[in-house]
Each structure stands twice: as C-alpha cells, then as structure tokens.
Amino acid sequence: MKISVVESKEIEETQVIIKCKKKDDEILEIEKSLTFLNRVVTGKIEGRNYTLTPSQIYYFESIDNKVFAYTKEQVFDINLKLYQLEDMFENTPFIRINKSTVLNTRKIQSFASSINGRMEAVLKNKERVVISRKYVSILRNMLGGK
16 A cells, blocks of 8 residues: 655645555545544533544543543533444444443553453553453454454
8 A cells, every 4th residue: 555645735625535446345444544533522511512533532431321521631521322422433443341431442551351351441541441341352353452
C-alpha cells in the first residue's frame, strides 16, 4: 500500500481518495477507519453542550439509567443509551467490556488478568476498568492476542 499526503494552502477541506484495483476487505477497513474519525457525540456539563470526538473519549459508562462519557479529565452527561453508542461505534476501537461500560481500546495503556477470568485495564489517564470474563476474549481478539 502506498500513502501520499499533499499539503496546499489552497485546499479548504481535507479529502481522502482511495485508489485500488478492487474494493476488498482491506479497503473496507480503511474506509471504516476514516469514517470513524467523523463521528461526534454531544456531551453536557452544567447545562452547556460540548462536541466530543472519539479520540477524546476514554469510555462510556451507564450509572442509574444515565450514560456518561469519560475523557482524560472530565465527565460528560450523554443523552444516548449504551446500546445506541455500541451501534454508533460498531466496527471501531470501542467495545463493550462489561454490563455498564463501552471502552475505547486505543486508550488502554496496559492490562492484566484478574480473578475469576476477568481482566483489569489501566487507561492512559491512569484510571482502571474491569473487563468481565464474557468480554475478555473479544478484547483479546481485537488487540490481536489469544
């Protein structure tokens, strides 16, 4: 695969063109990765709305029928259900890791096995999250492990 980047002050909007012999699985993955960058979620703190990009979000958590988005230093109230966020971020680095959490796997710093087949992940902001055993194999597969 060959990648070229052309910079020009005359270009007003970034455009990505994929030239290929055939639109295969690899091309579809590249396309999904690029569209992932355009998704946004609206979060609220103290009555003010903020636009959050996937790269800012560490994880979503559902507590008492409310969903929150956790960034490096802030927590935002999200007006979506966890299953809606799962659908929205299907085929992206976001995966469900337990009954109440959807995690951005790109924010994992390290992880280790825990008791009863569970795992614990340490995120880049030093927070710790528990991956229930039901989701351990999905996470390992996503990260290329066994």
